[in-house]
Amino acid sequence: MSILIDQTTRVLVQGITGSQGRFDTQYCVAYGTNIVAGVTPGRGGQDVEGIPVFNTVRHAVDETGASASVIYVPAAGIKDAVLEAVDAGIKVIVALTENVPRHDAATAVAATRAAGAWLIGFNTNGMVSPGKSKLGGIGGDRADELYVPGRIGVCSRSGGMSAELSAALAAGGYGVSTCISMGGDPITGNDMVEYAREFEADPDTDGMLFYGEPGSENEQGLAKALQEGEITKPVVAMIAGVFQESHPAGLSFGHVAAMIRSSDDSASAKQKLLSESGAHVAHRLGEIPELLNAALG
Amino acid sequence: MRLTEEKVKEWLRDNRFPVPEGSSAANSSEASAVAEQLGGVAVKAIVPTGRRGKAGAVHLVETPEEAAEAANALIGQEINGYPVKEVYVEAKFPIQSEYYLSFAFGPRAPKLVVSRHGGVEIEQTFERDPDSVVTEDIDPLTDLKPWDAVSLWERAGVEGPVLARLGQLTSRLHSAFRNADAIMIECNPIAVDADGHLSLVGAMMEIDDNAMFRHRDWSSEGYSFGAEGRILNEREIAVMHANETLPGGALRYTELDGNIGILMGGGGASLLQHDMIIDFGGKLANHTDFSPAPSIEKPLAVLNAILENPNTRGLLLSFNYLQLLPCNILVGALCEALRQHGVDATSFPVVVRVFGPGEDEARSMVEEFPGVRYMPPKASLDEAVKLIVDLTNEAVASGSKS
Numbered sequence: 254m255s256i257l258i259d260q261t262t263r264v265l266v267q268g269i270t271g272s273q274g275r276f277d278t279q280y281c282v283a284y285g286t287n288i289v290a291g292v293t294p295g296r297g298g299q300d301v302e303g304i305p306v307f308n309t310v311r312h313a314v315d316e317t318g319a320s321a322s323v324i325y326v327p328a329a330g331i332k333d334a335v336l337e338a339v340d341a342g343i344k345v346i347v348a349l350t351e352n353v354p355r356h357d358a359a360t361a362v363a364a365t366r367a368a369g370a371w372l373i374g375f376n377t378n379g380m381v382s383p384g385k386s387k388l389g390g391i392g393g394d395r396a397d398e399l400y401v402p403g404r405i406g407v408c409s410r411s412g413g414m415s416a417e418l419s420a421a422l423a424a425g426g427y428g429v430s431t432c433i434s435m436g437g438d439p440i441t442g443n444d445m446v447e448y449a450r451e452f453e454a455d456p457d458t459d460g461m462l463f464y465g466e467p468g469s470e471n472e473q474g475l476a477k478a479l480q481e482g483e484i485t486k487p488v489v490a491m492i493a494g495v496f497q498e499s500h501p502a503g504l505s506f507g508h509v510a511a512m513i514r515s516s517d518d519s520a521s522a523k524q525k526l527l528s529e530s531g532a533h534v535a536h537r538l539g540e541i542p543e544l545l546n547a548a549l550g
Numbered sequence: 551m552r553l554t555e556e557k558v559k560e561w562l563r564d565n566r567f568p569v570p571e572g573s574s575a576a577n578s579s580e581a582s583a584v585a586e587q588l589g590g591v592a593v594k595a596i597v598p599t600g601r602r603g604k605a606g607a608v609h610l611v612e613t614p615e616e617a618a619e620a621a622n623a624l625i626g627q628e629i630n631g632y633p634v635k636e637v638y639v640e641a642k643f644p645i646q647s648e649y650y651l652s653f654a655f656g657p658r659a660p661k662l663v664v665s666r667h668g669g670v671e672i673e674q675t676f677e678r679d680p681d682s683v684v685t686e687d688i689d690p691l692t693d694l695k696p697w698d699a700v701s702l703w704e705r706a707g708v709e710g711p712v713l714a715r716l717g718q719l720t721s722r723l724h725s726a727f728r729n730a731d732a733i734m735i736e737c738n739p740i741a742v743d744a745d746g747h748l749s750l751v752g753a754m755m756e757i758d759d760n761a762m763f764r765h766r767d768w769s770s771e772g773y774s775f776g777a778e779g780r781i782l783n784e785r786e787i788a789v790m791h792a793n794e795t796l797p798g799g800a801l802r803y804t805e806l807d808g809n810i811g812i813l814m815g816g817g818g819a820s821l822l823q824h825d826m827i828i829d830f831g832g833k834l835a836n837h838t839d840f841s842p843a844p845s846i847e848k849p850l851a852v853l854n855a856i857l858e859n860p861n862t863r864g865l866l867l868s869f870n871y872l873q874l875l876p877c878n879i880l881v882g883a884l885c886e887a888l889r890q891h892g893v894d895a896t897s898f899p900v901v902v903r904v905f906g907p908g909e910d911e912a913r914s915m916v917e918e919f920p921g922v923r924y925m926p927p928k929a930s931l932d933e934a935v936k937l938i939v940d941l942t943n944e945a946v947a948s949g950s951k952s
Contacts (some may be wrong), residue, residue: 329763351841352800354761355733359659359690367691395906411818413870417931437817440658466821470657493821496828500806520825537826537932 255382255431256406256451256458257345257371258321262386265290265313265343267334268325269301273349277325277379277390278302284396286386289317310341321345323379323388331375332357339368347388348374351438358440365442372442377434378412391415391434403428405545406452408445409464410437410471417538418462418491425542430458437466445471446478453484460487460545463532465523467494472523476530487548488532489541494520551757551768552598556638558755565726567719568749572640577625578618584639585617592640593620597632600754605629610642632781643749648739649708650675651720653688653727655734660688660727664720666707668739669752682707694724715748716740731761785855792851799841801848803855808833810942811856813849815842815869815880823868823935832939835862842875846883849875853887863949864942868903868934878908878915885915888922895921897949899941903934 258264264281268274269291279302282288290313291301297308307313310322322343326334331350338346346365353361353375365372373380379389383402391412392399399416401423409415412434419429433448435441445463452458461484465472472492478484498519528534533544553561556574563569571588574596575581585591595607602608607629609620621637628634648668654661665683667675676683684706688694700717708716719740727735734756741751757768782790789803810832814820817839827834836859838852856862867884869875881904888895903925904912916922923941925934 328760352760354731354764355655355758356660356690356728356731356761359655362658363690393906409818411816411821413816414818414822416870417819417822439655464818466818491822493818493825496821496824496834499828520821536829538930539932 255385256448256455257373257431257433258380258382258386258388260285260287260385262321262345263287263289263317263319264321264323264386264388265292265310265317265319266304266323266325267292267310267338269293269304269306270296270299271325273390274323274325275301277323278304280390280392280394280396281323281387283394284381284387284392285384286388289313289319310337310343314341314343319343321347321388323347323349324374325349328353328357332361335361335372336364339364339370344370345388346370346372346374346442347377347379348372348436348442349377349379349389350374351376353438353440355440358438362440362442373433374436374442375438375440376412377436378415380431380433381429382431383429389434391432399423400432401428402430404430404457404459406430406448406455406458406461407432407463408448408452408461409434410445410466410469411464412437414464414493418464418541421538421541422462422545424539425545427542427545430455435471439469441471444474446474446484449475449478449484449488453486458486460489460549462541462545463488463490465490465492465520467492467497467520467523468518470518472527473518476526476532479527479530479532487545488527489535489544489548490524490527490532491535491538491541492520492523492527495524551759551762553755553757553768554596554598555594555753556596556636558753559638559640561730561755562750562753565722567723567726568747569753570641570643570749570751572638574636574638575621576636578621581621581637581639582614582618585611585614588639588641590642591617592642593617593624594638594640595624595627595629595634596636596638597629597634599630599632602629607634643741643751644743645669645739645741645751646744647712647742649703649716649742650683650738651716651723651740652736652738653724653732653734654736656687659690660724662686662688662694662702662720662724664702664706666703668741672736672738688724694721696721699724711746712742712748715746719748730755731758731764732756733758785858789852789855792848796845796847796851797843798845798848799843800839801841801852802837802839803852804837805859805861806834806836807861808835809861809863809946810938811835811859811862811865813838813840813852813856813865813867815840815875817841819868819870819931823866823931826932826935827866827939830936830939832935832942835859842869842880844875844879846879846886849880849883850886853883854890857887857891857893863946864899864901864938866901866903866934866938868901868931869905876908877904877906877912880904881912881915885919888919893919895919897921897945899923899938899945901925901934901938901941903929903931
């Protein structure tokens with residue numbers, strides 16, 4: 254098994270006729286992803302690599318039964334693209350766009366969550382269930398080599414680091430059940446702990462590997478779930494960005510930011526909190542397999 | 551992007567929010583002329599920072615002569631690290647009571663904070679009288695209704711006729727906050743006079759840099775910041791300009807006080823390698839955050855900045871295993887920059903860890919530059935980082951000997 258997607262998932266691509274959408278889609282199809290439709294308003298009736306293109310997500314879903322969407326739309330249009338997917342009943346949305354305006358991100362995420370759908374992103378390179386399916390550019394044309402099938406669930410705030418983490422796992426004899434680049438923008442559709450819960454419930458995942466950064470409350474949520482016994486499988490975590498703590502953020506401007514932040518979101522505070530909550534904290538990629546060996550016995 | 555007070559007040563005025571009359575002044579005669587019209591005024595340094603009162607940047611005066619003196623005293627000074635070029639001269643408002651209101655972002659949605667105590671820093675209010683502070687998430691899918699705002703102010707302990715006015719103002723300000731793509735607005739204080747009229751006497755605002763495509767009019771108005779709140783230097787501004795005008799993925803460049811220049815692809819790997827450089831005993835001349843896309847212009851812009859920074863003594867070009875920028879394009883940018891700046895890699899260490907498409911061509915390109923170390927295939931991030939730290943430290947040591 255794997256989480257959120259497998260070889261049966263029917264996938265559509267919003268923005269399939271753009272260069273990035275077209276480029277990634279070729280590699281996804283070659284990987285085995287079941288891409289059934291593309292959507293670009295005004296290009297309905299055409300095809301890309303034999304994949305039929307529709308004018309609207311609704312029409313594509315009606316014709317093909319797609320339940321997941323990968324979105325290649327610039328920041329100015331991403332909010333509407335996500336809302337359109339949600340409106341058409343899509344349940345897994347991968348939004349690659351980075352630097353999404355904050356208000357747009359908040360609106361898109363609120364709508365997605367209200368519909369009970371998943372939103373991977375913003376600022377992701379996608380997700381892969383090795384040997385089954387991949388959504389987005391993750392792994393490019395070398396996904397087979399970088400993401401070896403196995404029993405560790407991976408969730409990373411950084412797309413590029415998901416490849417480094419998976420390569421480090423492979424070097425230590427481990428493989429990946431599902432690897433999710435959850436998004437690196439300040440607002441993401443789902444939190445780290447929500448992916449952890451999916452890995453916890455997946456019988457084919459034995460342990461989990463997370464990569465985090467300063468800012469956001471993702472790691473604090475994961476730590477809480479570990480403390481409360483909600484997550485029982487071994488967790489290895491790597492948090493980068495400690496250096497930022499030696500550069501004071503400058504004289505404060507408004508005061509409210511400091512006040513509404515509920516916890517210390519520095520990298521070292523997250524490392525400490527996760528470690529105290531039972532996670533195994535790695536400082537080098539090479540330590541990851543050793544920590545898993547010790548934790549999995 | 552932070553807006554300074556006169557811009558915020560102008561924006562509020564344009565959106566029909568009540569603010570005291572005021573105007574900016576670039577010298578003492580302008581300040582005196584404004585005070586002539588307004589009577590008793592506050593003369594405030596225009597700098598993009600809070601805590602101006604504490605820093606001595608606000609003078610309360612009664613006459614045009616005093617306003618001129620205050621302007622003379624402030625212009626040319628440095629307040630909290632920022633040079634004062636202008637002052638804002640604003641009519642004093644006869645304050646009877648003060649309130650606090652702000653909008654900012656929580657993890658997933660905007661948050662509103664209100665308090666019945668204005669005029670002091672909100673952290674202090676929260677410490678002294680937490681019940682007077684109400685914090686609430688705002689559903690991004692709906693507007694903040696005036697009656698919901700009234701109930702929030704009521705929870706913060708506000709009573710009487712001012713409630714209706716505060717509720718209406720809060721609802722309207724929420725819409726304005728969203729329409730302006732602001733990520734922070736802090737009104738402290740909202741002042742009320744003896745007749746019950748409201749005025750946004752203190753107001754700070756920050757606009758979302760990522761939403762500038764909807765607000766071209768703002769783009770030349772505010773301040774963007776480098777490390778530790780500094781105003782950007784010429785090289786940082788050049789890269790920011792390149793980021794806005796050239797094709798390719800998002801690019802950021804911030805100078806720090808060390809000597810190892812870095813260009814790395816992917817935000818995550820940049821953070822991790824930065825930590826590792828410090829662990830191995832190195833110090834960075836800059837941080838970069840670059841989402842690679844297949845074009846040479848952006849990497850060249852940042853490499854030029856790195857090589858023009860007089861503190862840089864070594865360079866690490868290190869990318870993730872897989873990226874969208876073919877190695878020959880990226881390393882082509884490196885070679886071009888080394889050529890343009892006449893860099894001798896035998897005394898200025900250059901380490902390259904770039905794998906993937908175009909790698910063979912990239913490897914042969916650097917052969918033209920003796921001393922450039924191209925890491926062998928599958929070399930880890932750790933190895934590349936350690937090498938640049940060791941080589942740079944050696945280069946610095948031998949440089950200081952000679």
